[in-house]
Amino acid sequence: MITTNSKEVNANEIMIKMVLDRWFALIKNFDTVLDLLTDDQLQKEVSPTKNRGIYLLGHLTAVHDDMLPLLNFGEKLYPSLSEPFIKSPDKAIKELPSAKELRASWRKVNEVLAEKFSALKPDEWFQKHNSVSAEDFIKEPHRNRLNVIITRTTHLSYHLGQFILLK
Amino acid sequence: MITTNSKEVNANEIMIKMVLDRWFALIKNFDTVLDLLTDDQLQKEVSPTKNRGIYLLGHLTAVHDDMLPLLNFGEKLYPSLSEPFIKSPDKAIKELPSAKELRASWRKVNEVLAEKFSALKPDEWFQKHNSVSAEDFIKEPHRNRLNVIITRTTHLSYHLGQFILLK
Numbered sequence: 001m002i003t004t005n006s007k008e009v010n011a012n013e014i015m016i017k018m019v020l021d022r023w024f025a026l027i028k029n030f031d032t033v034l035d036l037l038t039d040d041q042l043q044k045e046v047s048p049t050k051n052r053g054i055y056l057l058g059h060l061t062a063v064h065d066d067m068l069p070l071l072n073f074g075e076k077l078y079p080s081l082s083e084p085f086i087k088s089p090d091k092a093i094k095e096l097p098s099a100k101e102l103r104a105s106w107r108k109v110n111e112v113l114a115e116k117f118s119a120l121k122p123d124e125w126f127q128k129h130n131s132v133s134a135e136d137f138i139k140e141p142h143r144n145r146l147n148v149i150i151t152r153t154t155h156l157s158y159h160l161g162q163f164i165l166l167k
Numbered sequence: 168m169i170t171t172n173s174k175e176v177n178a179n180e181i182m183i184k185m186v187l188d189r190w191f192a193l194i195k196n197f198d199t200v201l202d203l204l205t206d207d208q209l210q211k212e213v214s215p216t217k218n219r220g221i222y223l224l225g226h227l228t229a230v231h232d233d234m235l236p237l238l239n240f241g242e243k244l245y246p247s248l249s250e251p252f253i254k255s256p257d258k259a260i261k262e263l264p265s266a267k268e269l270r271a272s273w274r275k276v277n278e279v280l281a282e283k284f285s286a287l288k289p290d291e292w293f294q295k296h297n298s299v300s301a302e303d304f305i306k307e308p309h310r311n312r313l314n315v316i317i318t319r320t321t322h323l324s325y326h327l328g329q330f331i332l333l334k
Contacts, residue, residue, distance in 0.1 A: 011293070015182045018314045022321055047214035047332040126178070147185045150317075154189055157321040161328035165214040 012122045023153045039099035046162040053166045055090035056159050061106045062086050073116040179289045190320045206266035213329045218257045220333045223326050225252035228273045240283040
């Protein structure tokens with residue numbers, strides 16, 4: 001369905017750049033806020049009774065880690081983060097990784113994703129992701145790898161809007 | 168640079184769908200939260216000392232209104248919203264439009280944008296937007312109309328993450 005003539009590859013490259021530029025800009029914005037916050041500040045709620053900073057950091061790390069198998073890039077690096085930060089709401093689980101550990105995991109998973117992104121050829125971004133069957137993908141070709149980046153970028157932006165309230 | 172052979176148009180249509188699906192999903196999510204909030208709740212801050220709901224509603228309405236000239240769709244509908252909601256921070260200007268007016272303006276501007284979107288042909292999404300010169304666009308073809316939707320979608324998502332804290 002997606003062919004590889006030179007003009008089309010060029011158009012695809014433009015689209016890929018548009019999407020990845022937003023992803024990397026938001027990762028950078030998040031990192032800037034994270035570097036400004038102390039570990040104590042991360043223990044605070046973004047608004048009374050709402051999620052704490054440490055939970056948002058763990059949640060985003062776990063969701064980005066899930067992108068590795070979803071994009072067919074390999075196994076998750078931190079599978080133990082799913083239970084406390086995706087399956088459970090904040091404050092449901094008492095023992096969480098330290099802020100120091102989570103800061104390191106957050107950096108690492110985004111670094112690995114960036115490496116994997118840079119190794120993909122343009123056409124490979126338009127291949128199906130791992131949560132859609134080959135059969136469904138024929139009918140729904142928008143369910144490709146690049147679409148995962150679009151949805152995860154808006155997810156990151158949503159929580160960045162909350163995280164920045166801790167400043 | 169972007170040509171119109173049938174396979175490429177198909178690839179472009181997939182990309183346009185990916186981007187517009189996120190835009191409309193987030194508009195819908197925002198509308199759902201907005202409908203749940205009373206006018207009194209809109210007067211509250213999303214977190215102590217931070218922006219009020221009414222300011223975020225006005226800000227998003229003004230930013231979406233700005234998309235009309237930026238995308239070459241015509242004049243802004245509500246130019247008077249720029250001063251209180253883009254040029255000024257929250258609480259700097261005492262007299263703001265009522266919540267009722269802002270709710271109506273928010274709906275209207277998004278409706279007009281949706282009509283304009285549906286009238287565009289696929290290739291027209293990849294034409295330059297109005298803040299880039301023809302000369303720069305040759306070097307930076309990603310500065311097209313569709314990229315405006317990508318950046319405004321993450322902007323909407325960022326503030327939706329804050330707005331939902333009022334619930």
